[in-house]
Amino acid sequence: MKIGFIVPLLDEYDLEKNVDTITKSCAESNVDFDIIFALNSKLSATFTKIRNLYVENTAVKAFMVDRPVDQHKLITLAMEKCEDYDATIIYSGKEEVNADVIKAFITSYAAGNKIVYLKKVYRGFKKVWAGIKSMFYALGIKLLGVYKDINAETDIQLLDNDVVKTINQLPGKNRQLRTLDALLYYSTDTIHLEVDSKEVINPNYVQKDKSYVKNATVAYTSLGLGVVCAILSTIALAVGWRWFYLIHIVLWVMFLVGLSLFVVFNTRKILTFRAGGYIEPSEFVSLKDKIEYYNM
Known part of the structure; x- marks a missing residue:
């Protein structure tokens, strides 16, 4: 079994530490892997560092777009390169890779689940506040009559090969289904992770269009x-x-x-x-035409 990792980066990132975490987690789970770093245009120094650090490591790959884009667009571009893997794990560069999450994803996938979500659980007042917001959000989903959404992380998840291919075939407008519990005909699982209530998300990943x-x-x-x-x-x-x-x-x-x-x-x-913004077909083609690749 071979897993493809997509790591979208919008800011500086501890490459060596996180690559080491992924390597050890996959070794303990007895799976092969590749890592695809998807970089925003401002991270040219990081792109150069990847090429220098992993010049002899074919498992580490990367590409960089020529303009600032959000991580959902980076993920969408990277997913087109993941159709040959048994499964794809998306792990946003907004935080360090958690070895337990990686191993839980792989275990759940091996048990037959096609989509595995990560849902963070907070403690104390933040848990209560998150519950209130989730309640209003669930009510809004019902009023709008749109997708069912379990409100898990949208940028840390596992997708089976069939799911990746299905999403890649969808029009750009509907590729946002990756972020929601809308592909109901696939078996899904949710991994719960208790996190520190003081956790702060990197503001570079909180993009508001x-x-x-x-x-x-x-x-x-x-x-x-x-x-x-x-x-x-x-x-x-x-x-x-x-x-x-x-x-x-x-x-x-x-x-x-x-x-x-x-x-x-x-x-x-x-x-x-x-879900991220809608990717215009012309923008998607333009992005792909001007991507700089490494080891891909």
């Missing part, structure tokens, strides 16, 4: 207006203003509408962030 900002603006504006309506009605009742009951009803209806719009547009905002 125009669609994200637009949805966020509508969401919080709707919530703000709804809350103002509720406050006005509450104050009027408290101080004894003689308003018609119809006015109070309208204000509370507006509050509910504002809350509903907040849930919907906040969910759309999160989906935009989790």
Whole structure:
């Protein structure tokens, strides 16, 4: 069995430490592997370092695009190079590779699961806050009537060869299905990892495009207006203003509408962030034409 690793990089990265972790994890799991580093244009020094460090290691490969792009686009490009592997593990460069996660992925795949997700579990207040956000997100998914989403990591997961080929054949608009629990006809598994509640995600990997900002603006504006309506009605009742009951009803209806719009547009905002932006066919072709490859 041979596993292909995709590691999208948007910032500096400890190459030697993480390559060593992957090497040892695969050796303990008795599988062969290749590592494909997918680099943003600003990491030319890292690209040069990879070529110098691993000049005699054919298992380490890399490519660099000619412009700044998000990691979802890097992953999409790299997946086209992974159709010859039994399975592909995507492991974002936003954090160090966890050996236990790698071995759990491989064990789950060997048990017959075609897609293996990673879901992080927090402790304390952050666990409660994450649960509240997840509840509103799940409600928004139902209101929108879109994909089922287990809210796992979108950039750390295992995909079987059949899944990789299926996604690669989809139009660019639908390749975001990789990030969601939408390919329901495949057997899936979820690995849970308890993490430090103080964990901070590298801001270079928290990219917010125009669609994200637009949805966020509508969401919080709707919530703000709804809350103002509720406050006005509450104050009027408290101080004894003689308003018609119809006015109070309208204000509370507006509050509910504002809350509903907040849930919907906040969910759309999160989906935009989790799934990445739509890749225009012309942009995809242009990216592929100007990629610089190493050992590929």
